[in-house]
Amino acid sequence: MAKSIIITGGAGFIGSHVVRLFVNKYPDYHIINVDKLTYAGNLVNLSDIEGKSNYTFVREDICNYEAIVALMEKYEVDGIIHLAAESHVDRSIRDPFTFARTNVMGTLSLLQAAKTVWDKSPSKYEGKRFYHISTDEVYGALELSNPAGDKDGRGPYGDSFFREETKYNPHSPYSASKASSDHFVRAFHDTYGLPTIVTNCSNNYGPYQFPEKLIPLFINNIRNRKPLPVYGKGENVRDWLYVVDHARAIDVIFHKGTIAETYNIGGFNEWKNIDIIKVVINTVDRLLGRPEGADMDLITHVTDRAGHDLRYAIDSSKLKRELGWEPSLQFEEGIEKTVRWYLDNQEWMDNITSGDYEKYYDEMYSNR
Numbered sequence: 001m002a003k004s005i006i007i008t009g010g011a012g013f014i015g016s017h018v019v020r021l022f023v024n025k026y027p028d029y030h031i032i033n034v035d036k037l038t039y040a041g042n043l044v045n046l047s048d049i050e051g052k053s054n055y056t057f058v059r060e061d062i063c064n065y066e067a068i069v070a071l072m073e074k075y076e077v078d079g080i081i082h083l084a085a086e087s088h089v090d091r092s093i094r095d096p097f098t099f100a101r102t103n104v105m106g107t108l109s110l111l112q113a114a115k116t117v118w119d120k121s122p123s124k125y126e127g128k129r130f131y132h133i134s135t136d137e138v139y140g141a142l143e144l145s146n147p148a149g150d151k152d153g154r155g156p157y158g159d160s161f162f163r164e165e166t167k168y169n170p171h172s173p174y175s176a177s178k179a180s181s182d183h184f185v186r187a188f189h190d191t192y193g194l195p196t197i198v199t200n201c202s203n204n205y206g207p208y209q210f211p212e213k214l215i216p217l218f219i220n221n222i223r224n225r226k227p228l229p230v231y232g233k234g235e236n237v238r239d240w241l242y243v244v245d246h247a248r249a250i251d252v253i254f255h256k257g258t259i260a261e262t263y264n265i266g267g268f269n270e271w272k273n274i275d276i277i278k279v280v281i282n283t284v285d286r287l288l289g290r291p292e293g294a295d296m297d298l299i300t301h302v303t304d305r306a307g308h309d310l311r312y313a314i315d316s317s318k319l320k321r322e323l324g325w326e327p328s329l330q331f332e333e334g335i336e337k338t339v340r341w342y343l344d345n346q347e348w349m350d351n352i353t354s355g356d357y358e359k360y361y362d363e364m365y366s367n368r
Contacts, residue, residue, distance in 0.1 A: 001030040001054065004075045008034050008062055008110065009084030011041035013209040014133070017247040018081060023049045025251070030054050032075055034068075035084065036061045039355075044348060045208045062106040068113040077117070079129040081254060082110055085178065087135075088212055092174035093306055103177035104184070107132065111188045118194075130185070130196045131254050136162050136239070136266070138179040138200060140169030141309035144237060149272070157237045157270055161315035162200070164262045171307045186260075195259045199250070202266040202314045205334065206243035207341040211352055215335075218277060219342045220349055222284040222295050232304035234274025237311040241267035242334035245327045252325045263323075266314025269331050274299075283339045 005022065009015040010033030023031050035041045037059055049055055056075075060067050062084050071077070085103050086092065092099045114130050121128075145158035170176040188194040205215045218228050249265045257263060271279075277299065282292050320326045329337075342349060 002028040003078045004030040004032065005079040005081060006032045006034050006071065006077050007081045007083065011035040011037060011043050011045060012083065014204055014243055014246060015083040016045035016208055017243050018083065018250050019046060020049055021247045021251055023052050023055045027054055030056065030075065032071065033057045034060050034062065034071065040210045042352065044351065063101060063109050065109040065113055068109060069116055072113055072117040078127055079131065079254065080110060080114055081131045081250065082107065083133045087174065089172050089174045090305065092172055096173035099173050099177040104180045107181035108184050111184060111194065115188065115192055115194055125193060125195050128195050129254060130194055132182065132185040132196065132198050133250065134182050134198055134200045135175065135178050136200050136202050136312045136314050137172065137175035137309065138168050138170050138182060139166045140171055142311040142313055144311045157311060161313045162264060163315045164264055164318055171309055189260050197253060197257045197259065198262045199253060200262065200264050201246055202239035202241050202312060204241055204243045204246050206338050211349060215280060215338065216342055218280050219284055219339055222281055222298065223288065223343065225298065227300040228277060228298045229300050229302045230274060230277060231302060231308060233301065234272060234277065236273050236308060237270050238273065239266045239313050240269045240271060240331060241265065241327060242329045245329060249319065249325050252323050256323050263319045264314045264316055265319060266316045267327050268316065270313055279335060280339065283335055287339060287343055
């Protein structure tokens with residue numbers, strides 16, 4: 001094999017798309033998917049490539065330093081693409097310790113393992129790469145200087161954007177844990193010369209996303225005529241990126257990005273939460289043969305989330321300028337594909353919401 005690459009969190013939402021892309025696009029790479037299979041990991045997400053000769057799955061906790069070292073030595077790993085993370089803000093507010101353990105200590109475990117193994121290599125860091133995927137939430141919040149947006153309800157909602165040089169200002173336990181992990185990655189480059197890259201990405205949407213997140217949750221609730229809980233007035237603004245475009249960006253950056261650089265990945269696609277919810281409702285209603293907007297009455301405003309950032313917006317111009325990447329899908333096309341996928345894959349959704357997949361994996365791996 002030309003390269004041996006560990007992708008952490010490869011059974012999750014974004015990770016499964018990255019694993020699929022690399023396994024199919026690079027048949028001469030050995031892709032090792034390392035995933036603990038927490039509630040957000042599901043191997044069904046990768047059933048189409050599980051039999052490929054250049055793919056290996058390993059159930060492991062990234063915090064298990066000795067196990068990661070052993071894996072890297074066994075497979076002579078050249079690169080790590082690190083996606084494994086706890087990522088739901090509400091869960092981080094309820095249980096910050098889990099987020100600190102996985103996001104901070106897990107990242108540190110991987111960094112130290114990479115340093116330990118690669119330091120023994122005759123070529124040391126030559127041809128090696130540690131790529132850490134982070135979030136735009138580490139930057140804090142932006143001003144909503146144009147609250148009305150343009151005439152059809154979409155942005156721009158302000159002149160300020162998150163850029164690679166924006167100072168960190170995390171507001172939730174989740175974003176604080178990711179900010180800390182980012183600092184560790186950069187420190188390992190500055191202290192030891194480890195060949196690292198960091199990217200910060202905006203909100204992703206698309207197939208295989210765990211239905212605690214806004215878009216799949218609301219698609220499922222609309223289908224089943226359940227309430228759609230909206231924080232506050234739904235005025236918060238987010239930049240949305242189709243997950244397949246994020247996977248494409250990761251591919252480009254892993255292969256062509258400059259060591260020690262940071263790249264922001266965004267969709268140039270800002271929406272107020274309430275407006276994106278209305279688009280999802282209209283799309284689901286239309287595809288289910290219901291009158292468009294028939295389910296608007298499901299919108300239920302609830303108490304706002306603690307520390308809820310008002311606006312995120314990513315400036316991806318550096319990535320476009322230096323590496324030629326830009327989103328391939330307009331939001332209207334992406335949301336249509338996304339809604340169709342969830343409506344066509346109700347068995348996947350039912351398996352997730354029932355929790356049966358977790359019991360299956362626990363039983364499968366209990367004797368290994």
